[in-house]
Amino acid sequence: METSEEETIVDVLSEFKTKIRNKMILENTYEELIELLNQIDKCVQKLCIHDIVEDWIDITPERSGRIFYCNKCYKTIEFE
Ligand SMILES: [Zn+2]
Numbered sequence: 354m355e356t357s358e359e360e361t362i363v364d365v366l367s368e369f370k371t372k373i374r375n376k377m378i379l380e381n382t383y384e385e386l387i388e389l390l391n392q393i394d395k396c397v398q399k400l401c402i403h404d405i406v407e408d409w410i411d412i413t414p415e416r417s418g419r420i421f422y423c424n425k426c427y428k429t430i431e432f433e
Pocket residue numbers: 398401402403404423424425426427428
């Protein structure tokens with residue numbers, strides 16, 4: 354299967370994000386890095402060819418709510 358340019362960019366950015374996040378746990382958290390990660394998140398969510406999955410989350414012990422999110426970039430999709 355051929356990988357589109359967008360998918361490649363999303364993969365690279367996602368990997369970069371994971372590396373930065375792991376590093377942030379070990380070292381001080383820099384404001385600039387958080388800003389950068391937010392920018393990358395926006396970029397990934399814009400380029401991602403969303404793979405929407407359905408999930409149920411517990412709102413209270415008696416009630417569950419249905420949510421939809423992307424399996425690749427973890428963006429929550431709102432349908433309302
Ligand atoms: Zn996505």
